[in-house]
């Protein structure tokens with residue numbers, strides 16, 4: 001056991017007790033310590049403890065997430081002191097106990113030696129650095145016969161990062177599991193965990209999923225920024241018509257609004273922009289998420305924590321009692337929750353949910369699959385927004401390109417002279433000809449005819465109704481994309497790649 005860690009934990013406990021005893025509240029005390037702590041390992045622990053406390057976890061409970069630092073006897077004493085409300089006087093005594101060796105630090109993982117090699121630690125640090133530098137949304141580690149390959153998804157596309165030898169496969173896997181507080185010995189069952197990291201000065205929330213596969217364990221890590229979410233609608237919607245449609249959709253006084261898209265389509269960002277906008281309009285917004293994706297200032301965000309007895313049902317009860325104007329749910333988990341959400345929406349409040357879905361018909365198919373009573377769904381449904389992201393033509397190497405007017409017209413474009421452009425490839429765009437991305441939106445507000453069909457619950461008739469020519473005022477994603485092609489912002493090839501075959505609209 002390292003004496004270095006022992007002194008760090010003792011100093012942390014002593015200082016924490018001193019600050020609490022001087023009347024400084026818990027969170028500011030921890031923030032003060034965070035600003036001064038020198039041990040990088042403890043710094044990360046304090047940072048994560050602060051994050052957990054911010055989500056409503058108690059102090060002892062938050063420390064318990066680090067069994068490799070705080071021993072069972074340390075945690076036992078902190079828990080007892082917290083329960084009795086005497087943390088301020090006890091922490092000093094705990095510090096003395098740690099220094100004298102009466103209270104050990106470190107747990108079995110540390111006692112058995114740090115399970116990860118320096119090489120694996122360096123490799124994992126490097127992968128996080130590379131992924132964050134590319135603004136990747138997720139990182140994938142896949143075992144191969146030769147070892148392990150790492151890739152990340154940046155701007156919606158998978159990019160290879162690095163390959164490792166078979167000797168490093170296990171140590172890298174263990175290192176990631178260690179960071180996410182997972183069971184290091186478990187190799188046969190899937191596991192989910194979370195790590196809060198600081199990468200290149202950015203606070204990153206990493207959700208780790210480990211899936212046993214033939215050659216070992218496949219790891220998927222979703223990367224989310226924990227910096228408070230701020231996004232102006234002007235930045236999100238470059239097209240004023242899209243922005244107006246979005247504002248109109250979320251201005252519904254009551255009902256269910258679904259914000260949908262496939263993985264990596266930016267729908268989460270749009271959903272958070274909706275919450276931020278509604279909050280700025282003076283509405284009381286509450287969210288129930290599993291887990292909280294991004295922090296939105298002014299929005300009451302409640303994470304689902306079934307192990308603490310905070311399941312969907314209880315959080316929805318709490319929501320009913322607090323009576324806000326708007327409820328956001330990250331993903332609708334089951335039929336029972338959907339039933340309750342529909343009642344809340346029909347009771348005069350706006351309910352916004354995000355959903356993994358490819359298009360508008362997919363949204364209704366999934367809602368009906370969740371056993372939503374069709375007549376309730378029809379009454380509650382205020383609207384659907386589906387989105388995709390397409391890559392933008394690189395401004396540094398763009399040249400004029402040819403495009404057939406008839407091809408664009410087939411997608412719903414109604415203009416006259418298209419001015420298409422394409423990137424030839426340059427250093428700034430990695431020779432791809434594309435840089436940055438822009439979203440395509442399809443906003444669907446069901447009218448009476450559609451609601452009548454929906455109330456009967458026939459999904460095939462719904463598909464037929466949705467495939468009919470777009471209602472006045474509705475612009476499909478294909479038409480929105482054709483406009484981007486015609487104005488030189490993206491290419492027909494890119495639009496086809498994202499939307500599939502152009503005639504499927």
Ligand SMILES: [Zn+2]
Nearest residue numbers: 394397426429
């Ligand atoms: Zn370029």
